Amino acid sequence: MSSAQRSVWQIQRDVIYALLVREMKTRFGKWRLGYAWVLIEPSLHVLVLVAVFSLAGREFYPGVPTALFMLGGIAPFLFFSNCFNRGLAAVESNRGLFNYRQLRPFDAVLSRVCLEFVISLATLTVLMVIFAWFGISTNFNNFLLLVIVNVLFFCFCLGLSLALCVVGVKFPELAKLSPIIIRPLYFLSGVFFSLEQIPKEYHFYLVWNPLLHVIELTREGLFVNYQGMFGSLAYLGLSSVTMLAFGLLCYRANWRDLVTSR
Template sequence: MVLLDGWLVQKRVIWSLFLRELKTRFGKFRLGYLWALIDPLAQIGFFYLIFGFIMHRLMPEISFIVFLANGIFPFMLFSDIAARSVTAIEANQGLLSYRPVRPIDTLLSRTFLESLIILVTYAITMIFLHWMGEIFTLVRFLEVAMIFILVILFSFGLGCIFMVVGNAMPESQKLIPILLRPLYFMSGIMYSPSIVPQEYRWAIIWNPLIHAFELLRHYEVPSYQLIPEISLTYLVISSVVVLSVGLLVYKGREPAMMTS
């Protein structure tokens, strides 16, 4: 009974923080929630105009716009959760004086919000692309959902670490987002790793995100061939390890964050 009461309290806390984050994120913009769709579509359109013709010849088995959508959306899911976690405590500092509110609740609410935003906009975009005649399939819907869940778990685990670091060293709140930017170009968002010479693939293949994006593309367009280095097992292990480390780091630092 005590566990159930504790769960209900935490559920209400996270929901309240979620609504607060939602209002803070979109309330001040005139176009409101449309910005959640405009940002990824602008990136897709930009890269499609620049690289579309070349990539169509290099990857004839998959539409380049479908290729981009299955890189940009999951990367935004990762970056929004991980980067915004750095300031999760600072943005909700006043609320931590209330006993039921814990630092991890602020990260959970942000994770739920970012996941909801990206998944809804991704679904809208893919429906629109299908209506426009782009070819892909959702026969392996469960595998696609699993990849997104793994990206969320990986991002949340990394977010726990970033939240702790951001609280302990405030200057890192500026540094961490900068350090994340190279991943945009190292995650295979606008290119297939198959075009990278095999002797240089080690430089990008360590990145779990590139495994997630490539698997998404393969599940939606089975004719899209994966390079041998892409592994679902590696993605699963990476996500579980990063999540476990993140929770352990958070647990060890939680008392200090509550009193800071």
């Protein structure tokens, strides 16, 4: 079927698929293990952190093994962190492709977020299975909650990445501030703690962070013994819709500049 006969959605699907394949080859094709590195890279990251905190010999949350508790926080945060960094570089990394009429910066951002989303879910699933194989498991809680949280989180990260792709082109020097933003969030988003373990006088400041709600709700969906009493699905939904709208508006106002800037 020629491009003239294909629908807009078919063209969009083929563009995203081609960008996904290109992204995977660029990132993982140079490794001897090939596409297996898609799972190995983030899994090693998670396993090292889980091992460090497991060897500390303390139980982070009653009824939830330390390895699973850490995994429920690290996996979502890695998805956010990778979307943040790759959103900043999405336009410059694919600039040569924008000479093709069918391809726009939006497609480059969407393909990167989709790839990170799939990697995040696959890593979480594979490591849960591996831990269960070694006897580290707990009762599963709420699959529907997990689906809703992940859909909202995807929308949040897509909106953020769209806004950041504009920032990465118009203010490239700000990309150097990325570690300054990511590192504090690593310790303020509940990766290593549950909000109910933090003194109540600090809750007012911490609950403004949407990432904390993602991690709290993810653990609540994964583990039946996790209370998750401070995770708000309504706040996460509002944050995700707002961020997606903001990202789309930023992109809409600047997309022609993204294509022509040098």
